[in-house]
Each structure stands twice: as structure tokens, then as C-alpha cells.
Amino acid sequence: MTRHSSTAIGIIAAVVIIAVSSVWNDAPIVDEVPHIGAGYTYVKKGSLLFNPEHPPLPKDLAGLPLLTLDIDQTIYNRTYEGNWGSDVNGQWNFGRTLIFHSGVDATAMVHRAKLPMLFFFITSAWLVFHWARKRYSPSAGLLALFLFAFSPTVIAHSRLVTTDIPALWGVLVATYFFVRWLKDPGDGWRSRNFWLAALAFGFAQLAKFSLFLLWPYLLLVAVIWGFINGHVFKTAWRGLLTMIVGFIVVIGPVYQLHLINYEGFQQKSDAVIILKDSPYRQASDLVIWASDKPVLRPYAAYAMGLLMVFQRASGGNTTYFLGDVYTSADKLYFPIVYALKEPIPFLILLLLAIVAAFAHKNSKRNRLRGWLADHFDETVMLIWIALYWGTSITANLNIGVRHMLPVYGFTAILIAGQFDRIKTVFSATRHKFFVYRVSMIVLLGWLAIETLSIFPYYLTYFNQFALIRPSWTASQDGYVPGGHNYVVDSNLDWGQDLKRLADWAEKNNVQRINLDYFGWADQTYYLKDRFFWMTRGRYTTKEEFLID
Structure with a gap:
């Protein structure tokens, strides 16, 4: 090793x-x-x-x-x-x-x-390191890993029973093995790379339904590789076949294991109820029809879940953002929340990497095909980042910075790649290399200190930009600075602190708490009889609240 x-x-x-x-x-x-x-x-x-x-x-x-x-x-x-x-x-x-x-x-x-x-964090982190090391250098691999692993958002969600880090994992493994298969197809469908790519794609579909986007994304990746090697149709067909095989051999058997004691009549009955208001009527009717057919049932179960996600996304959700409560999405939501939730040193490195990428001139191969061949991995990653950011910004669902986690792995790799090139350029003179090393030590040290200093409250992390007082709070009495003035939901409070509240109440001998809790944990289990449940609308003025 x-x-x-x-x-x-x-x-x-x-x-x-x-x-x-x-x-x-x-x-x-x-x-x-x-x-x-x-x-x-x-x-x-x-x-x-x-x-x-x-x-x-x-x-x-x-x-x-x-x-x-x-x-x-x-x-x-x-x-x-x-x-x-x-x-x-x-x-x-x-x-x-x-x-x-x-x-x-x-x-x-x-x-x-x-x-x-x-498991999803560990394998994702290693793949970020491995891919950056393989594409650039060992030091770039470590930089990519450090940027990825020391993100407060990544740490916060790495230990939750949710689908956000698994989605990040799915993007990484599916794309990595798909690209490897394109570059080295070996003996076609008999090759190891084909089956690794197919299985990785299939299991990625089991991580989160938003990874349905991998279908058009990887097909486009295959088309680009076909353009590079001069066989667009053949390569695109191979790529599509890989995804189809992965979907069939993974989704079917895995979902079938979940239907052993879930009878067909029950599955169909539930599908009728769940999809009765679906705006995708033809697709919903097809799923309902297939829900009690022995061979099709596993795929119908998957498709029903996918339609439920489409239905929820089209309906939106209630969101507090920039001083207002919305029932529809705001296109500025994800860019602003991302800028508030990632550490400033990371954002500086990201900005410098973008500037360096645009400033770089490739004089060796300036034709499109040659450029794509030289930068295929970067092109693949940039397409996913653009596709996912674009669909997230235009979608009707604002659910927190966690929704953007599927781009975090590629972002870290691309930043590391740019700084690997910058290091090479600055190594030409002793003075420039000294400036580079000091700058990196300061920025990475800042990132490490920032991340370690907020232990254990990673879910609630906001950077220093959130300390700026926004204009919509100008008339507030008792203003408290923080990210809650900009956005809430899973960016801040997801019900995680109920146990800490109970420990605080017991330590300070607090006998009664008026509790308005955003969560599904059992309040009585933690607080016993120390709380009074505050229902929405109980108090219409602050005076009523203070009197009670």
C-alpha cells in the first residue's frame, strides 16, 4: 500500500x-x-x-x-x-x-x-480519491478526498438513514464503471467491465429515484465517446444496452425479494389508491395494470415509486426562504443555500478552480474531438453537474442543500484537478511555489478548523455569510444572527435535537416546556411529562403566548 x-x-x-x-x-x-x-x-x-x-x-x-x-x-x-x-x-x-x-x-x-x-460515505470517499489520483496525481487524489470528506454537509448526511448520500454514491459508482466500460469494452457483454457497469447502474437506481436522470446522462456520455472514436451509433447502443441489462438484472430480483409477502392484489390495491391523483395518468394506469402480473410486479413497484416522486416534485412543498414562505420553488434557492452552507474556504477554492479552467489555453489539440478525448473525464463530470444543477433549479421542489449532494463528488475531483495543474505551473519558480503552498495550507487549514469547530452540529452548519443581517429582518425586535434568517427545514432543524433538549431539561430541572417540534421522534419518550404540545394556531399574538 x-x-x-x-x-x-x-x-x-x-x-x-x-x-x-x-x-x-x-x-x-x-x-x-x-x-x-x-x-x-x-x-x-x-x-x-x-x-x-x-x-x-x-x-x-x-x-x-x-x-x-x-x-x-x-x-x-x-x-x-x-x-x-x-x-x-x-x-x-x-x-x-x-x-x-x-x-x-x-x-x-x-x-x-x-x-x-x-458504507455509502466510505465507498464514495475512496472512489473520489481513486478517480482523482488516477486522472491527475496522488496529491490531487488526497486534495479531492479532503475537500469531499471535510464538507459539513457530507458529514451531516453520511450517518443518516436517508437517500441523499446513497444518491451521491450511485452517481459516482455508476459513472465510474460506465466510463471504464466505454474506454475498455473488452469482449463485449462477456467482459468484466460490462457487467460491473451494468450492475453499478442497476444498484444506483436502487439508491434514489432522482438517479433516473442517469438514463439520459449516461446515454449522452456514450454518444460523446462514440463521437470521439468515430462510432456514435454503435457506442450509444452499447451504452443503452448496458443500462437496460443492469436495470433488468438488478431491479427485478431485488424488488421481488420485497414482494415475497406483499401479495399482488394488495400491491394493485395500494397502487390504485396512491396513484389516483397522479397527473401522469397513462403511465399510472399502466403501472396499476402491471402491479398484479407475476413477471412485471417488481418493475411495477419500482415505477410506482418513481411516479410518486414525480407527483411530489410537481406539487412542490412549503418552504421558508429569504424572509418569505413559498408553496412553489424559487430558482435562486439552491445557489444561495449552497453559498450559505458550504465553508468559505471551499467556495474560494471552487471559484479559483473555475477561473483557472477558463484561463487555461490548450494549444496542443484545439479541435473539438481532440479536446474531448483529452478531457473526457472532465466532460463527463461537468455534464452531470450542469444537468443536475439545471434540473434542481428548474424543479418545483426546494428541500435543502442535501438535494445537491449528488454533485459533491465530481465537484471535489474537478477542483483537485485544476489545482494539480496550478501547482505544476507555480512550481516553475521557487517564489510562486511558496505562495501556492502557503495559500493551500491557509485555505485547507481554515476548512479543517471550520469543520472540526462545529462538532457535533453538522446539520445546522452555515458559513460566515449567514451572519450578515438581511434586510427583511430590519424591523425585528431581538434579532439573532444566523442561517435561520435565510432558510430552515433540513438545512437547520430536522428534529435531531430532541434528545439534547431532554438532557438539558433534566440537567436544569426544567419541569415544563412549551414544545413545537418539527420531527417524528416520540416526544414523551425523551421528555416524559415535561412538555406541553403547542399546536398550530393556539396563540394568535405574542401576548397570549406570554400569558399562558
């Missing part, structure tokens, strides 16, 4: 320790409640009864460690309400019952469910 590989392993191990220790006193966040309940049901019962709007892979991994717990199985005999539409499943209430009322210590259960999620 090389020195650089050992250093990379050390960085990953250090961040894993930070991630685990920082989440140890968290309550389960909003999305973890149904995800843990669904994951346990998948692996214990072989039933896709809960949470079909997200693919099963992350939830399966979260559910596996729970199989060794002595969970009271009578929780499945109760009726749960509160899911989609008329709500045949009640995934939220079931998840809360499983975690807090199934005869098992809730904290231990949540810890077990969270730990497997680190």
Missing part, C-alpha cells in the same frame, strides 16, 4: 469517527422514522408495505442490523394511519411505534440503523 493510500484511509477513518460520535446523541430525524420502519419490514417480512416512494437499498442496509433485536412483532397487528392519501400503510406512525414502542431501547435501535449508512 502506498503512502498516499494510507493517508487516504486515515482521512476516511478520522471522518467516520467524527460522523459517528457527532450523531450519537441525536434523536432520529424526520425522514429516518419511516425509513427505519420500512427497512426493518423489508428484511423481516419481505414486504414493500411501507415507503414505496424511495428505493429500498439504503433502507435494507438500515434494517439488517435490527434483525438481531427482540422486537415485539405485535406492532404489525395494529392499524396505522397517516400515510399517503387515504393512507393504507401509515408509515410514519408505524416507524415511530417500531422505534419507541416495540420493547427495544430506541437509542440502541437508531444507532444500529445508522451505522450501515457509512
Whole structure:
């Protein structure tokens, strides 16, 4: 093992320790409640009864460690309400019952469910290092890894039972093995690279439904490679065939395992209820028809989840942003939130990398085909970044900076690549190289200190730009600076601090808290009888609140 590989392993191990220790006193966040309940049901019962709007892979991994717990199985005999539409499943209430009322210590259960999620971070981090090292240099690999692993957003979501880091993982593995297959097709479908590319694509589709974008993206990548080698149609067909094979051989068998105890008539009945208001009527009717057909059922289950995501995205959600509450999306949301949630030294490095890329002149091969051949990996990554940013900005759903995680890996690699070239240029003179080294030490040291100093509150991180007082708070009494003035939701509070609130109340002997909680963790489990639930609309003025 090389020195650089050992250093990379050390960085990953250090961040894993930070991630685990920082989440140890968290309550389960909003999305973890149904995800843990669904994951346990998948692996214990072989039933896709809960949470079909997200693919099963992350939830399966979260559910596996729970199989060794002595969970009271009578929780499945109760009726749960509160899911989609008329709500045949009640995934939220079931998840809360499983975690807090199934005869098992809730904290231990949540810890077990969270730990497997680190698989997606560890493999993603290593692939970021490996790809940058292979494309540029070992030092570029370490820089890319450092930028990726020390992102507060990456750390925050690396240990949550959600689909955001798995989506990042899916983009990395699917693209890496697809590109490798294009460059070295070997003996066609018999080659190892073909099957690695196909399987990687299939499992990426099991990570998050937004990775449906990999279909047009990878097809375009294949077309570009075909343009480079002079065989556009042949290469595009090979690329499409790879994705089709991966989809068939992965989605079908994996989803079938989740239908063992989920009868066809039940699947069809649920599909009718869930898709009754879908704006995609023809596709929904086709999915409903296929839901009880033996061979087609697994693919119908996948397609139903995909349609649920399309339906939710078209409907939007309520968002606080820049002083206003929106029910539709704002095109400035993701750029501004990204600028507020990533550390300033990272943003400086990103800006410098962009400037360096535009300033660089390639005099050796200036024709398009030659340029693409020389910069194929960079082109592939830039296309994904542009595609994902573009679709996110134009979509009708603003759900937090976490939604942008699928671009984080490629962004880190591209920054490292530019600075690898900058280092080469500055190495020409001793003075310039000294300036380069000092600048990098300052920026990377700032990034490390910034990230370590906010332990363990990574989900709530905002950079110093968020301390600037916005104009819409000018008339506020008792103004408190911070990111909450700009945006909230999963950027700030996802229900993670309920356990800390309970610990604080006990330590300070607080007997009553008026609680308005954004989360699905059981308040009584943590606070006992120390809280009074504040329902929306209970107080119409601040005077009423103070009197009560």
C-alpha cells in the first residue's frame, strides 16, 4: 500500500469517527422514522408495505442490523394511519411505534440503523480519491478526498438513514464503471467491465429515484465517446444496452425479494389508491395494470415509486426562504443555500478552480474531438453537474442543500484537478511555489478548523455569510444572527435535537416546556411529562403566548 493510500484511509477513518460520535446523541430525524420502519419490514417480512416512494437499498442496509433485536412483532397487528392519501400503510406512525414502542431501547435501535449508512460515505470517499489520483496525481487524489470528506454537509448526511448520500454514491459508482466500460469494452457483454457497469447502474437506481436522470446522462456520455472514436451509433447502443441489462438484472430480483409477502392484489390495491391523483395518468394506469402480473410486479413497484416522486416534485412543498414562505420553488434557492452552507474556504477554492479552467489555453489539440478525448473525464463530470444543477433549479421542489449532494463528488475531483495543474505551473519558480503552498495550507487549514469547530452540529452548519443581517429582518425586535434568517427545514432543524433538549431539561430541572417540534421522534419518550404540545394556531399574538 502506498503512502498516499494510507493517508487516504486515515482521512476516511478520522471522518467516520467524527460522523459517528457527532450523531450519537441525536434523536432520529424526520425522514429516518419511516425509513427505519420500512427497512426493518423489508428484511423481516419481505414486504414493500411501507415507503414505496424511495428505493429500498439504503433502507435494507438500515434494517439488517435490527434483525438481531427482540422486537415485539405485535406492532404489525395494529392499524396505522397517516400515510399517503387515504393512507393504507401509515408509515410514519408505524416507524415511530417500531422505534419507541416495540420493547427495544430506541437509542440502541437508531444507532444500529445508522451505522450501515457509512458504507455509502466510505465507498464514495475512496472512489473520489481513486478517480482523482488516477486522472491527475496522488496529491490531487488526497486534495479531492479532503475537500469531499471535510464538507459539513457530507458529514451531516453520511450517518443518516436517508437517500441523499446513497444518491451521491450511485452517481459516482455508476459513472465510474460506465466510463471504464466505454474506454475498455473488452469482449463485449462477456467482459468484466460490462457487467460491473451494468450492475453499478442497476444498484444506483436502487439508491434514489432522482438517479433516473442517469438514463439520459449516461446515454449522452456514450454518444460523446462514440463521437470521439468515430462510432456514435454503435457506442450509444452499447451504452443503452448496458443500462437496460443492469436495470433488468438488478431491479427485478431485488424488488421481488420485497414482494415475497406483499401479495399482488394488495400491491394493485395500494397502487390504485396512491396513484389516483397522479397527473401522469397513462403511465399510472399502466403501472396499476402491471402491479398484479407475476413477471412485471417488481418493475411495477419500482415505477410506482418513481411516479410518486414525480407527483411530489410537481406539487412542490412549503418552504421558508429569504424572509418569505413559498408553496412553489424559487430558482435562486439552491445557489444561495449552497453559498450559505458550504465553508468559505471551499467556495474560494471552487471559484479559483473555475477561473483557472477558463484561463487555461490548450494549444496542443484545439479541435473539438481532440479536446474531448483529452478531457473526457472532465466532460463527463461537468455534464452531470450542469444537468443536475439545471434540473434542481428548474424543479418545483426546494428541500435543502442535501438535494445537491449528488454533485459533491465530481465537484471535489474537478477542483483537485485544476489545482494539480496550478501547482505544476507555480512550481516553475521557487517564489510562486511558496505562495501556492502557503495559500493551500491557509485555505485547507481554515476548512479543517471550520469543520472540526462545529462538532457535533453538522446539520445546522452555515458559513460566515449567514451572519450578515438581511434586510427583511430590519424591523425585528431581538434579532439573532444566523442561517435561520435565510432558510430552515433540513438545512437547520430536522428534529435531531430532541434528545439534547431532554438532557438539558433534566440537567436544569426544567419541569415544563412549551414544545413545537418539527420531527417524528416520540416526544414523551425523551421528555416524559415535561412538555406541553403547542399546536398550530393556539396563540394568535405574542401576548397570549406570554400569558399562558
